[in-house]
Amino acid sequence: MRRESLRDLFIAAVALAVLLVLPVLFPQPALRDFLVYVIAYGLLAMSLNLLVGLTGLVSFGHAAYFASGAYSFGLLMQSGHFSVPMAMLCALAGTALLALVIGAICVRLKEIYFSFITLAFQMFIHSIILTWVDVTGGDQGxxxxxxxxxxLGIDLSQAGTLYAFCAVVFIVCLLIMRQVWQSPFGYTLRMIRDNPARANFLGVNVLRMKLGIFVLAGTMASMAGILMALFVSGAYAEFAFWTMSGEAIFMIMLGGMQVFLGPVIGAFLLQTLNHYVTIYTEHHGLVLGLVILAIVLGLRRGVADYARDWLAARRTTREAAALEAKPAKKAVS
Incomplete structure (x- = not known):
């Protein structure tokens, strides 16, 4: 575990260095903006995959916490009484509390019932945002x-500094989720995903475990919303609409749910498709749907999952060929 943690820290440091160097090598503002979108939406998809890929809980309402973080942070900053770090911590704590209350109800349900009650709570929050115009601004944001x-000497009003701040926060959040993914807690969640009855028989408090990961996933989604609010300097009702949760699920489907960084790869692919498709056609939804169908029906898993399985199959084939070659050499000798 210690060696794996050191390896993860090294990979995280290299990834952060790459993210920080890219805008220096390619100083176009469009690239920096594109990477911030990938960071925010990738973090949203990664947080959802803690539920979908790790625990087997398919949430249709995960964007509620994305919107909660964005609006909480924005309102606190507009009050003028909070610094950026303090507003971030308060927004994260408030969203964690919201996820705790909602999760205490949702995790008692299974499969499709869980999925639809999370969607119901999201649409409830979306309706509050639309109707509480004095606070949220309604549909104007x-x-x-x-x-x-x-x-602390950090000026986020500078575009380059804001990008670097988002990159650092993104890598830190990935490290936290990676530790959860590789921890005994993470393997317990896998056991709950594969066989909840057996996990319960072995003494695991299934509801408590599900609630814990539900709150953590909501908190990470909240951080994604905070980064997006900082970047666009606002928060909008679309953040809490069901299509935002749908996009997060699309990212997981595109990238893969069993490889840790699969959702980030999916976020990159989705943002790339949205960027280039909208340039050449207005029917970007149709093209995106066709691409997702091609991946789902052709690969039958995300891109990262397919690549992992393909490499594993090649390794197995090479090892089998090597084992067959050894007896042949002995017979010749």
Whole structure:
């Protein structure tokens, strides 16, 4: 475990260095903006995969916590009484509490019932955002922008500094989720996903475990919403609409749910498709649907999952060929 943790830290440091160097090598603002979108949506998809891929809980309402983080952070910053780090911590704590209340109800249900009650809670939050116009701005979103006062010598009003801040937060969140993924807690969640009855028989408190990962996933989605709110300097009702949760599921389907970084790969693919398809046609939804159908029906799993299985099959074939070659050499000798 210690060696794996050191390896993960090394990979995270290399990934952070690459993210920080890319805008220096290619200083176009469009690339930086594109990477921020990948970071925010990739973090949303990664947080959802803690439920879908790790625990077997398919949530249709995960974007509610994305919106909760964005709106909570934006309102706190607009009040003028909070620094950026303090507003982030308060927004994360508030979203964790929201996820705890909602999760205590949702995790008692199974399969499709769980999925639809999470969607019901998301649409309830979306309706609150639309109707509480005095606070949320309704369908116009938070008006007036989100202030970005400097803290600890960090000025987020500078585009380059904001990008670097988002990249650092993104890598830290990935490290946290990676530790959960590889921890005994993560393997317990896999056991619950594969056979909840056996897990319960072995003494695992299934409801408590599900609630714990539900709260953690909601908190990570909240961080994704905070980064998006910082980047666009606002929060909008679309953040809590069901299509946002649908996009997160699409990212997982595109990238894969069994490889840890699969959802990030899916976020990159989805954002790339959205960017280039919208340039050449207005029917981007149709093209995106066809691509997802091709991947689902052709590969029958995400791109990263398919690549992992293909490499494993090649390795197995090579090992089998090597074992067959050894007796032949002995017979010749």
């Amino acid at each position: 938070l008006r007036g922008g989100i202030p970005r006062p400097a803290f």
